Amino acid sequence: MITAQRLTKIYGDKPAVDGISFTVEPGRVTGFLGPNGAGKSTTMRMVLGLDRPTSGRVLVNGRRYADYPAPLREVGALLEARALHPGRSARDHLRWLAASNGIPRTRVDEVLGLVGLESVADKRVGKFSLGMGQRLGIAVALLGDPPVVVLDEPVNGLDPEGIRWVRTLARELAAQGRTVFVSSHLMSEMALTADHLVVVGRGRILADCSMTDFIADHATSYVRVASPQRSEVADLLRRQGLDVALHDGELRVQGLDAASVGELVGKNGLLLHELTLVRSSLEDAFMTLTADSVEYSAHSVPTTTTTGIPA
């Protein structure tokens, strides 16, 4: 379990993390979601005792990270910036890490096998692709077989197969009873991986809820109806007890699927020009939620997407 209590980090006079409190529970994947610059990496560095909080504190299973004599056996971390020397082989990188925490050398070969890097274990990591580097980073995280796993942007640079692998791994680790804390700036990725969400923007918590609740609260769908007899159609649908709103000359209907709306309108002899089921994606929900907290935004015209909710 990771517990942050009014955790704050101020650089100069600008708070990167602004008094956030949250709990990451064992046995499930907790997604740490936010746009770039929201304070995710800073928070993760504070979890690992790398950055000193300006105020507040963060504990891992009740203790400060730095107080563990063998921290790699308590918390495994994949750091966003690759913390590797390009001239060192993957095996040597794992060897020194293992040595520092008294982890037997046999474990090095185990984790190399686990992430599928045995064949390139003695190659210099400078020659690794981004995906191989991420795999090595995950090997590092698993080296001490820790009950708490922290992954900062683990799918960055991975190919689809690698992304699926990380997703499965995160879920497996959680199923084993571990605490799994995964950061990402991609809502779609989190939707597939996380059971619980902590959403941050500008160093503050915007949402802390289960994935299910988040979907229910934020990803709404409606049927878009365009008709030359708009007011008649609207009246008809309202009489059926449906929720009808007028937006930019189109009707947005909630409470009935597109086919049924079409049948209903047709039976009453009214004309339809358009009938579309519009699902607001989680990505949209996330964008809406964090819109005010995006640090650098391109001011473009918002568009409506019709992509479905990732299952």
Added chain:
Amino acid sequence: MTTTEFSRTVDLDPDRNVPGAPRPGFGHTLRAEWIKFWSVRSTFWSAAMLFVIGVGLTVLVCATNAEWLASDGADEHPGSFITFGMTFAQITAIVLGTLAVTSEYGTGMIRATLAATPRRGAVLAAKALVLTGTLFVAGTVTAFAGYLGGNWFLGNEGIGLALSDDGVLRSMFGSGLYMAGLGLLAAGVGLLLRHTAAALSTVLALVFVVGNMVFLLPGAWGEWAGKLMPGNAGSGVAAPVSFNPDLLDPWIGFAVFAGEVAVVLVIAWVTFRRRDA
């Protein structure tokens, strides 16, 4: 905190995959730093260069100056030549010391290091031990090899030095000590500046340029500033007879040098302890 449907309690096996792992101590930190130090190519090459330059230049100057040194016109002592190569070999000691620290900052490795060992004092101490141990051995071995090679030419001219001669044996181990001290100084500056090029040029300039320039200052100022500069104070111990008659007595000079290195290291340590990684 709401509990979701996903929450479950699974007890992890306490002896999962790393059974019998001992509670790590300083020995483990030291071992980790040792593996780290020797698992990059630059370490081997720097150490090899230290040896090649140190031995090669000593043998070369002894070979080319032996006849002159044996002649009546000589105004230098053969003891100034027998560890001559170390003057240049020290560049590699500085490079090695700098890289041991700045390469971690350049690559982001420092975060992996401090995540593995949050006790920063232990990390610094282990790094210092690995560095000084390696440089002391490399410096001493290089000095001895240079002595054996160079002294063959001096001996041919009848001016050979015995290890028992005044200051000769001291200069052999002194070379090792001086290399170790320089490496440590470079590591300390590296830790403060966190940038390879900046740290390297600072230390090289301090030892090679500023150290010689301050002698140009007028009067006692110049004399004492010159005596106390790290490269001047520390190098005396590495030669049986110094070229520069104005330097401090070898061991006093080395003590001054060691003190200066210690000050840099303490400042670096205090900064390192407080700083975000």
